[in-house]
Amino acid sequence: MANELEILTENDAGNGWVDVVPGKVSTGYQAQNTTIQAGYLGMDRSFIEVVNDEIIARISGPIDDNGTLFSIKSDITLTPPPIIGIYYIRVIAGNSWNKRSLEISPDVPSFNSAKNALYDASGHRVLNWKIQNYGSESLLFKIDPLEMTFSMGLSSEYPTGFTKWEDILPFLWSFKTQNDRTINSIGWAKALAMDLSTMNLICAETLHNHSNIVTVLNGLGPSVVSSFSFNKDIGDICVDSLSNNLIFSERTDKIYNKDEYNSSNIHICNGISNSINQTISFPNKDIVGVFVQNSTGNLVTMDRKAGEVNIHNGLSDSILQIYSANGIVGSSSMCEDISTGKIVMGANGLTIIDPSDGAIRIIGVQNLGAGIYINPQNGQLISSTYQTISINGPF
Numbered sequence: 001m002a003n004e005l006e007i008l009t010e011n012d013a014g015n016g017w018v019d020v021v022p023g024k025v026s027t028g029y030q031a032q033n034t035t036i037q038a039g040y041l042g043m044d045r046s047f048i049e050v051v052n053d054e055i056i057a058r059i060s061g062p063i064d065d066n067g068t069l070f071s072i073k074s075d076i077t078l079t080p081p082p083i084i085g086i087y088y089i090r091v092i093a094g095n096s097w098n099k100r101s102l103e104i105s106p107d108v109p110s111f112n113s114a115k116n117a118l119y120d121a122s123g124h125r126v127l128n129w130k131i132q133n134y135g136s137e138s139l140l141f142k143i144d145p146l147e148m149t150f151s152m153g154l155s156s157e158y159p160t161g162f163t164k165w166e167d168i169l170p171f172l173w174s175f176k177t178q179n180d181r182t183i184n185s186i187g188w189a190k191a192l193a194m195d196l197s198t199m200n201l202i203c204a205e206t207l208h209n210h211s212n213i214v215t216v217l218n219g220l221g222p223s224v225v226s227s228f229s230f231n232k233d234i235g236d237i238c239v240d241s242l243s244n245n246l247i248f249s250e251r252t253d254k255i256y257n258k259d260e261y262n263s264s265n266i267h268i269c270n271g272i273s274n275s276i277n278q279t280i281s282f283p284n285k286d287i288v289g290v291f292v293q294n295s296t297g298n299l300v301t302m303d304r305k306a307g308e309v310n311i312h313n314g315l316s317d318s319i320l321q322i323y324s325a326n327g328i329v330g331s332s333s334m335c336e337d338i339s340t341g342k343i344v345m346g347a348n349g350l351t352i353i354d355p356s357d358g359a360i361r362i363i364g365v366q367n368l369g370a371g372i373y374i375n376p377q378n379g380q381l382i383s384s385t386y387q388t389i390s391i392n393g394p395f
Helices: 027-040 170-175
Strands: 005-007 048-051 054-057 060-065 068-072 076-078 085-093 099-105 110-112 117-119 125-133 138-143 157-159 177-182 188-195 200-206 212-217 224-230 234-240 245-254 261-269 276-283 287-292 299-303 308-312 319-324 334-337 342-345 350-354 359-364 371-374 380-385 388-394
Touching: 005 060, 048 138, 060 125, 076 099, 099 125, 188 371, 188 380, 188 388, 200 234, 200 371, 212 234, 245 287, 261 287, 287 334, 299 334, 334 371, 342 371
Parallel strands: 188 234, 234 287
Antiparallel strands: 005 068, 005 099, 048 054, 054 076, 060 068, 085 099, 085 125, 110 117, 117 125, 125 138, 138 157, 177 388, 188 200, 200 212, 212 224, 234 245, 245 261, 261 276, 287 299, 299 308, 308 319, 334 342, 342 350, 350 359, 371 380, 380 388
């Protein structure tokens, strides 16, 4: 697998794409060549697709590599490493000056404004595609290089198969907001849970002084049954359906000027109250998501620092199963789809982990808000943003 990319044209000497100064012609042609080169700067018209979990670069192009245009002359099958993670496709040298090859690389590129394209630290041109490898399957994303912000782990991207945002709207229709309820005017609604004994929705809000207030709504609101506060920075909340105790993660040792923390605690309350019965410490973990599995009673946590989702042995720090979700875990919360047992994370749009086979799937790309919860009665996806709870369509 090499030399699949071939230069478009050659000069008279056969050692370059075009002569810098064309021979025996006016300088007007030289100016014309300069204008043409400016037009294709950063061009990437490659076509990549996933077929039977294989990444295939189809005959396509052209692709600008450091000022020279190449086209893919034959289909290329690219296999990601067996390690779960995010990968990119870069252009590397072929066996001769006019040939190039493609390879998969974990190296994160950056946007080179002078070349109007993505290049990695080694100077290789990187195509406008991102591969999210989950081990059992891979997802392919088309990325906008100009809007990529790698320092935040974010990018302007959409699933392959869609060509513009208008085409994605029907794909997201099932999550279209049906009803908004304003719950409070003093804080940021960052996490959701539900008391299944009363079907009352519970919301955790962060106040401006970084303390947190927990509000118990009457059903789905907007009227309030009760509220109580914690002088703690809450990451996420849930209710253990076996004991009906409120459980929440506390993020501690905040990193200055960042939404990142060095350690966490899990607090188990006495019923739905601010009285804490038990605290479990998690040093070196930034737990932003938490729930208790309805069928097993096992604690499930989402560690932003390690990029992992952990299934624990009961309500303890002992870990039974780890799902690597590096590049997916954000600052949003998570919950369980009780009807299927799947783990649902409100990060990177909407991400689902199936504990039965470990498969990770991204099924949405819009921002659903900080808190998410799936109503077990009707399957509605409930999300929260600043001061507002949204009742969305069925999950």
